[in-house]
Amino acid sequence: MSALTSTQTRPIWKRLNWNVTTKQALFAYAILFPTIAILALFRFFPMLQAFYVSLTEYDLLRPPKFIGLENFIDLVQDPLFLSSARISIMYVVLSCVPVWVLSLGLAVLFNRHIVAKNFFRSAAFMPVVMPAVVNAVVWTFMYHQDGVVNTVIGWFGVDPIPWLRSSAWALWAVIIIGIWRATPYYMVIFLAGLQAIPEEYYEAAQIDGASAWSQFRHITLPLLKPTTLLVMVMSVIVAMKVFAVPMIMTGGGPADSTRVLPLMIYQTAFEFFKMGRAAAMSIFLFAAVMIFTVFQIRLFARGEE
Amino acid sequence: MSKRLSLVLLVVILLAVIAACAPAPTPIPPTAAPKPTDAPKPTTAPAQPTAAPATKAPEPTKAGFAFPTENITIEVWWHEYAPMTAYVKELIEAYKKVRPNVTVNATVASSTDMNTKLTAALAAGTGPDVMDADASYYVAYYTKGVLEPANLDVFGVKTYQELADKYVPGGLASGTFDGKIYTLPYQGNSMSLFLNNKLFAAAGLDVKKDAPKTWNDLMALCTKLKKVEGNRTSQKAFEFPYHSPRWQLQDLQPMTEQFGGKLLSDDGKTAYLNSPEAVKALTLWRDVTKACGDPKNTKNTASDPNKDFLDGFTAMWITGPWATPQVTASPVKNDFTVVGLPQVDPAKPKTMVYGWAWGVYNKRPDKNKIAAWDFVKFMLSKPDEWLGKAGFVQPVKGVSDSATAKNFPFFDVHMKDVQTATWYIRSEFVNEIAQAVGRAVDSVVYDGKDPKAALDEAQAAVEKVLKK
Numbered sequence: 041m042s043a044l045t046s047t048q049t050r051p052i053w054k055r056l057n058w059n060v061t062t063k064q065a066l067f068a069y070a071i072l073f074p075t076i077a078i079l080a081l082f083r084f085f086p087m088l089q090a091f092y093v094s095l096t097e098y099d100l101l102r103p104p105k106f107i108g109l110e111n112f113i114d115l116v117q118d119p120l121f122l123s124s125a126r127i128s129i130m131y132v133v134l135s136c137v138p139v140w141v142l143s144l145g146l147a148v149l150f151n152r153h154i155v156a157k158n159f160f161r162s163a164a165f166m167p168v169v170m171p172a173v174v175n176a177v178v179w180t181f182m183y184h185q186d187g188v189v190n191t192v193i194g195w196f197g198v199d200p201i202p203w204l205r206s207s208a209w210a211l212w213a214v215i216i217i218g219i220w221r222a223t224p225y226y227m228v229i230f231l232a233g234l235q236a237i238p239e240e241y242y243e244a245a246q247i248d249g250a251s252a253w254s255q256f257r258h259i260t261l262p263l264l265k266p267t268t269l270l271v272m273v274m275s276v277i278v279a280m281k282v283f284a285v286p287m288i289m290t291g292g293g294p295a296d297s298t299r300v301l302p303l304m305i306y307q308t309a310f311e312f313f314k315m316g317r318a319a320a321m322s323i324f325l326f327a328a329v330m331i332f333t334v335f336q337i338r339l340f341a342r343g344e345e
Numbered sequence: 346m347s348k349r350l351s352l353v354l355l356v357v358i359l360l361a362v363i364a365a366c367a368p369a370p371t372p373i374p375p376t377a378a379p380k381p382t383d384a385p386k387p388t389t390a391p392a393q394p395t396a397a398p399a400t401k402a403p404e405p406t407k408a409g410f411a412f413p414t415e416n417i418t419i420e421v422w423w424h425e426y427a428p429m430t431a432y433v434k435e436l437i438e439a440y441k442k443v444r445p446n447v448t449v450n451a452t453v454a455s456s457t458d459m460n461t462k463l464t465a466a467l468a469a470g471t472g473p474d475v476m477d478a479d480a481s482y483y484v485a486y487y488t489k490g491v492l493e494p495a496n497l498d499v500f501g502v503k504t505y506q507e508l509a510d511k512y513v514p515g516g517l518a519s520g521t522f523d524g525k526i527y528t529l530p531y532q533g534n535s536m537s538l539f540l541n542n543k544l545f546a547a548a549g550l551d552v553k554k555d556a557p558k559t560w561n562d563l564m565a566l567c568t569k570l571k572k573v574e575g576n577r578t579s580q581k582a583f584e585f586p587y588h589s590p591r592w593q594l595q596d597l598q599p600m601t602e603q604f605g606g607k608l609l610s611d612d613g614k615t616a617y618l619n620s621p622e623a624v625k626a627l628t629l630w631r632d633v634t635k636a637c638g639d640p641k642n643t644k645n646t647a648s649d650p651n652k653d654f655l656d657g658f659t660a661m662w663i664t665g666p667w668a669t670p671q672v673t674a675s676p677v678k679n680d681f682t683v684v685g686l687p688q689v690d691p692a693k694p695k696t697m698v699y700g701w702a703w704g705v706y707n708k709r710p711d712k713n714k715i716a717a718w719d720f721v722k723f724m725l726s727k728p729d730e731w732l733g734k735a736g737f738v739q740p741v742k743g744v745s746d747s748a749t750a751k752n753f754p755f756f757d758v759h760m761k762d763v764q765t766a767t768w769y770i771r772s773e774f775v776n777e778i779a780q781a782v783g784r785a786v787d788s789v790v791y792d793g794k795d796p797k798a799a800l801d802e803a804q805a806a807v808e809k810v811l812k813k
Contacts, residue, residue: 097813099489100465101468101486101490185577185641185642199576200576200577202641202642205587205640205641205642205643206791207791291589293783294587294791295784295791295792296787307776307780310461310464311460312776313464313485
């Protein structure tokens with residue numbers, strides 16, 4: 041009886057007979073809690089909320105009205121949404137592929153022993169440091185009929201191109217800026233990957249008489265695979281979310297030719313105040329990013345096998 | 346065990362966090378919510394004021410009405426336009442002397458962001474006491490029940506009609522809903538045709554004699570005023586706006602009306618974007634553009650919409666009286682002339698008026714609402730200063746008689762255009778309508794699409810929105 045009383049009076053944490061592993065796990069969770077809480081509050085909760093909002097008709101000022109999957113059904117039949125999705129896909133493909141090639145090429149170049157290497161590396165990184173808004177404004181001037189770009193192509197006898205005022209050219213204008221801005225960033229990532237490849241591999245290949253291309257093909261590329269996967273996944277995600285440049289430079293025009301999905305989501309939410317519809321669009325975008333990412337990871341995993 | 350415990354703990358932590366901060370979206374409950382059927386009718390714009398003298402100072406408030414004596418802080422938001430910002434700041438300083446117990450906190454946002462910021466703030470319950478919005482947006486705020494009707498005591502009147510009588514007929518139409526006045530405009534601008542005198546003279550034209558009255562007149566001038574050097578346009582004769590769908594709607598609306606049509610029914614429920622009249626208007630737009638402009642070559646932007654005219658790159662440009670200070674400060678200086686908006690048939694003139702207005706947020710404490718309306722009244726008390734300092738025409742009686750109006754370049758032309766104007770489309774879906782129109786215009790001008798086909802698409806898009 042007295043033993044029972046003694047057990048009951050012991051604090052609860054002493055009665056729980058936790059082993060060392062459990063205690064360590066608890067400690068880890070305690071340490072992680074603030075981060076998890078912040079992520080849950082500012083990342084996961086808004087995402088969950090977006091799922092809910094996508095099932096409603098909601099204009100911010102009136103209470104949301106549950107409408108089930110109506111927004112989604114409506115979107116797949118909406119030619120404007122489908123056109124915007126097509127433009128986003130074009131942007132991703134036409135900007136990411138050159139970014140991968142150029143950033144890897146620049147990384148290989150800057151990994152070599154060249155004069156003033158650090159200066160060139162820093163100079164190449166400048167577009168990343170410049171805010172997107174500044175980029176957009178500067179390029180708007182550069183793309184004008186009398187701007188730098190047309191002046192330069194004029195030296196080669198090319199007629200001025202109405203970069204931002206032609207539905208045939210505007211998307212290309214935005215893509216060029218995307219490439220210009222993203223390439224140095226991924227170059228740095230590739231550079232880090234290249235520097236992690238042991239020099240001995242190349243020395244051994246040289247002794248065996250391997251050409252530079254063979255070394256690149258059989259040493260650099262395979263060993264850069266994890267870095268390449270990272271760059272591909274990141275660049276696709278970033279490209280799918282492109283917003284500031286088309287928003288500032290073209291507003292989605294002319295004739296919707298640069299209305300990428302994130303811009304359409306923004307306009308639907310904050311110009312038309314159709315939060316439910318915009319949330320449904322963002323879920324489509326989320327799904328597309330997920331599918332792309334999983335596809336790329338699987339592709340690389342298959343390559344590994 | 347440890348693994349399971351870890352998993353359970355993780356889930357519990359996440360749920361706890363989510364539950365603790367998981368209020369559903371918290372819209373402001375609409376109070377005294379108006380019926381959705383109360384959509385205002387587009388109204389013929391004010392006729393030219395003549396009778397009453399200019400209002401120089403705030404009028405006395407109603408006898409017996411006591412302004413709160415405790416300290417009050419009100420938030421005022423307005424859209425960025427340098428001359429206006431400078432003037433409103435002057436007014437705030439002056440108001441401090443009139444009402445020392447009221448502190449006015451100012452926030453300025455770009456005109457393109459204002460509606461978004463305002464709606465987000467109103468949704469969060471943190472809207473300003475005094476808001477500034479494009480008059481065409483207020484119908485959305487009204488239907489969502491966030492506007493406070495004008496405080497009649499503050500204005501020293503007994504009825505809304507009495508307040509409306511201080512304005513020119515139709516002057517408050519943009520902010521009158523269900524018989525009550527909810528917003529007061531500080532600008533009701535016409536859109537008129539600005540001409541660059543020097544460019545006219547250089548082309549051997551007499552700006553007084555040759556100024557166009559009709560679209561055909563205008564097109565006839567283009568061969569003389571448009572200059573192309575090699576493959577570059579070095580001077581445009583005339584240009585329509587391509588920097589903003591709202592501006593495009595601003596021009597297509599009166600053109601459609603000139604052909605005898607309209608873009609939206611009076612109750613705002615039916616769109617007529619692909620009506621024969623609208624198709625004729627867009628066809629005319631295309632033809633004028635081909636003859637006179639070069640839409641692929643422009644520096645106009647949303648924040649600098651008159652740039653090409655100010656640079657002397659465009660000889661003729663449609664804009665409002667508010668652009669006058671910009672023009673006089675530009676290389677064009679005073680070498681410009683303003684004439685009425687070109688017409689299809691000058692015997693049946695149709696123009697357009699648009700503007701911005703002050704409104705008061707109804708979810709603020711009573712004392713704030715009183716102070717807010719009092720501040721609005723104070724701000725609007727000097728329409729001649731609004732004209733002189735910001736170039737805005739306030740549709741209040743007597744403004745034409747002020748010395749400022751008499752000295753304001755081409756004030757009579759602006760007022761004449763106002764007389765034949767209808768207000769810019771007012772609809773909860775005005776941005777969607779503008780975007781559909783802008784898309785149609787762009788596809789005709791840039792992609793060579795058939796105007797009817799382009800407007801059919803615009804009509805389908807807008808019908809879908811209105812149906813919902």
